[in-house]
Amino acid sequence: MAKKTSDPASLKLETRLAVAGRNPERFDGAVNPPVHRATTLVIPDAGDLYDTPKKTYALEGMAIHEALREALIGVEGGAGATLAPSGLGACTLAMLTVAKAGGEFLVTDSVYGPTRRFCETMLKRIGVKTRYFDPRIGADIADMLAPNTCGVFLESPGSLTFEIQDVPAIAAAARARNVPVLLDNTWSAGVYFKPFDHGVDLSIQALTKYQMGHADAFMGAVISSTAEWEARVRTAYKQLGLGVGPDDAYLVLRGMRTMAVRLESQARSALAIAQWLEAQPQVIRALHPALPSHPDHTLWKRDFKGASACFGFVLKPTTPARLKAMLESYSLFSMGFSWGGFESLVVPCDENVHRTVTPWQAEGPLIRLSIGLEHVDDLTADLAQGLSHLGE
Numbered sequence: 001m002a003k004k005t006s007d008p009a010s011l012k013l014e015t016r017l018a019v020a021g022r023n024p025e026r027f028d029g030a031v032n033p034p035v036h037r038a039t040t041l042v043i044p045d046a047g048d049l050y051d052t053p054k055k056t057y058a059l060e061g062m063a064i065h066e067a068l069r070e071a072l073i074g075v076e077g078g079a080g081a082t083l084a085p086s087g088l089g090a091c092t093l094a095m096l097t098v099a100k101a102g103g104e105f106l107v108t109d110s111v112y113g114p115t116r117r118f119c120e121t122m123l124k125r126i127g128v129k130t131r132y133f134d135p136r137i138g139a140d141i142a143d144m145l146a147p148n149t150c151g152v153f154l155e156s157p158g159s160l161t162f163e164i165q166d167v168p169a170i171a172a173a174a175r176a177r178n179v180p181v182l183l184d185n186t187w188s189a190g191v192y193f194k195p196f197d198h199g200v201d202l203s204i205q206a207l208t209k210y211q212m213g214h215a216d217a218f219m220g221a222v223i224s225s226t227a228e229w230e231a232r233v234r235t236a237y238k239q240l241g242l243g244v245g246p247d248d249a250y251l252v253l254r255g256m257r258t259m260a261v262r263l264e265s266q267a268r269s270a271l272a273i274a275q276w277l278e279a280q281p282q283v284i285r286a287l288h289p290a291l292p293s294h295p296d297h298t299l300w301k302r303d304f305k306g307a308s309a310c311f312g313f314v315l316k317p318t319t320p321a322r323l324k325a326m327l328e329s330y331s332l333f334s335m336g337f338s339w340g341g342f343e344s345l346v347v348p349c350d351e352n353v354h355r356t357v358t359p360w361q362a363e364g365p366l367i368r369l370s371i372g373l374e375h376v377d378d379l380t381a382d383l384a385q386g387l388s389h390l391g392e
């Protein structure tokens with residue numbers, strides 16, 4: 001931290017992001033922690049080689065990793081954060097921390113596709129089953145919990161279809177049966193949804209999105225509610241031999257310094273664009289939880305402090321040729337699969353929505369937008385010219 005301050009938890013988000021992990025006295029006055037490109041750590045004292053609390057190998061993380069972990073806890077709370085090489089890597093690390101042969105995960109049907117793929121391939125191969133549930137199941141999850149349930153995996157909202165889950169109700173039912181609750185909390189960036197106030201045990205962030213913010217490096221994190229959970233995640237991380245490079249850790253921490261202001265601007269534009277889209281004749285509905293028309297708006301209002309800048313909309317039925325013409329006509333929106341960066345993105349989603357218990361039913365094509373830092377008027381004009389390719 002820059003200077004001795006009062007309790008960091010008492011500071012506002014912007015301030016916490018500005019001061020997290022800074023320790024100039026330790027680093028010759030440098031504002032930012034250094035990047036150590038290290039593997040071997042030399043240990044002068046033979047007594048420090050084994051059974052020591054000191055760092056003995058750089059895979060455990062150096063100063064820049066420590067600073068980043070501090071920043072992540074500064075945003076979301078919790079007792080510890082473990083970094084992973086990607087957001088997907090953080091999802092699988094959290095699952096492997098609690099997985100047991102013969103066990104079963106309960107996973108929201110709206111889960112990120114590659115997380116589902118992990119369940120259907122590697123977890124299945126090692127004898128861990130998955131059952132999917134309706135993202136709007138709420139307290140009725142109690143009926144699905146079984147003696148072999150090893151974890152409940154949530155993602156709220158789903159990053160393609162944007163259902164908000166009743167996390168407190170699901171977590172209460174799971175806790176009553178001593179089942180851990182894992183939440184992919186990437187959409188909120190940890191800023192708009194406080195997982196540990198709602199009964200979550202492990203919160204997952206794809207840091208590739210809002211924290212990194214500049215579409216130039218991958219990373220993920222598992223943030224733990226308690227020290228016991230942190231120890232379990234760290235053990236799994238060590239057993240799997242995971243690590244993240246110091247340069248990437250530096251980039252994420254640098255991104256986080258400006259995350260609050262980026263998010264605020266991008267979120268404001270996103271809501272304005274969602275409202276505008278709702279009024280367009282070619283659009284059936286926007287899927288943005290902060291809109292009163294969203295089916296889970298009341299839940300969102302109860303549990304979230306804001307909405308980020310990724311949302312969807314459903315078009316009136318159109319021909320594939322017209323849809324293609326719209327998607328290829330944009331000058332500011334690019335087609336791409338990520339979100340959360342400074343640049344606006346658009347992607348048609350129907351081919352990507354894989355559901356097994358709650359089929360996705362929409363009247364027309366589902367489109368996802370990630371709103372960046374471009375001016376909202378320019379983005380709206382780009383979307384308007386895109387819609388004109390559909391006719392009315």
Ligand SMILES: Cc1ncc(COP(=O)(O)O)c(C=O)c1O
Pocket residue numbers: 086087088089091112155159184186187206207208209218219220337338339
């Ligand atoms: C909800 C969600 N979780 C996790 C990930 C994975 O992040 P990464 O691309 O860093 O693996 C993504 C990526 O799009 C995502 O949308």
